[in-house]
Amino acid sequence: GAGVSQTPSNKVTEKGKYVELRCDPISGHTALYWYRQSLGQGPEFLIYFQGTGAADDSGLPNDRFFAVRPEGSVSTLKIQRTERGDSAVYLCASSRSSSSTDTQYFGPGTRLTVL
Amino acid sequence: QKEVEQNSGPLSVPEGAIASLNCTYSDRGSQSFFWYRQYSGKSPELIMSIYSNGDKEDGRFTAQLNKASQYVSLLIRDSQPSDSATYLCAAPIYNFNKFYFGSGTKLNVKP
Numbered sequence: 362g363a364g365v366s367q368t369p370s371n372k373v374t375e376k377g378k379y380v381e382l383r384c385d386p387i388s389g390h391t392a393l394y395w396y397r398q399s400l401g402q403g404p405e406f407l408i409y410f411q412g413t414g415a416a417d418d419s420g421l422p423n424d425r426f427f428a429v430r431p432e433g434s435v436s437t438l439k440i441q442r443t444e445r446g447d448s449a450v451y452l453c454a455s456s457r458s459s460s461s462t463d464t465q466y467f468g469p470g471t472r473l474t475v476l
Numbered sequence: 477q478k479e480v481e482q483n484s485g486p487l488s489v490p491e492g493a494i495a496s497l498n499c500t501y502s503d504r505g506s507q508s509f510f511w512y513r514q515y516s517g518k519s520p521e522l523i524m525s526i527y528s529n530g531d532k533e534d535g536r537f538t539a540q541l542n543k544a545s546q547y548v549s550l551l552i553r554d555s556q557p558s559d560s561a562t563y564l565c566a567a568p569i570y571n572f573n574k575f576y577f578g579s580g581t582k583l584n585v586k587p
Contacts, residue, residue, distance in 0.1 A: 403564050403577030417574055461568045462508045467519040
């Protein structure tokens with residue numbers, strides 16, 4: 362079956378601009394996670410959705426970052442007033458449920474470059 | 477102390493040897509642990525998960541968990557050049573659903 366998909370695969374933007382990154386999880390997966398991965402580092406947790414609600418957004422670095430999942434499926438990560446330090450690969454993952462033993466399946470990521 | 481720690485490597489082993497990858501974690505209450513493999517430029521893919529103390533084997537891979545020592549390891553037997561990748565250890569730390577990843581260990585299997 363189809364895996365997690367993310368669009369765009371690459372996004373280049375200028376400092377100060379607004380960007381939206383989209384994640385389409387595996388069909389039927391109720392839990393959705395966003396991570397950010399910088400070069401040489403492991404994925405860093407940003408936010409987790411169970412259904413439509415953000416169950417834990419403690420990883421969002423500041424109020425320029427916001428994410429939604431209005432219908433409990435597709436999610437959008439929104440970054441306002443982008444800064445060069447926001448450049449990274451943004452990974453989305455989904456799991457069947459919110460159980461800590463459920464495997465998280467990752468999408469291919471969106472590489473964001475802020476000039 | 478970071479929540480999940482790994483030696484960044486690189487770890488170099490000859491083809492056919494056993495590669496041993498190690499991970500320590502900070503939360504004694506953590507119950508589940510995951511090993512992901514990440515090829516350069518690609519996203520992480522699950523190799524193994526382990527929840528109970530002891531060993532869990534799957535083909536050439538064995539995960540080992542020691543909750544008393546807060547230590548997880550991954551052994552790769554008969555290492556192949558195609559195993560060359562970064563291996564990430566992950567666990568929910570302090571929070572049931574908030575997963576922390578180590579920085580990854582880069583493995584290089586030499587033909």
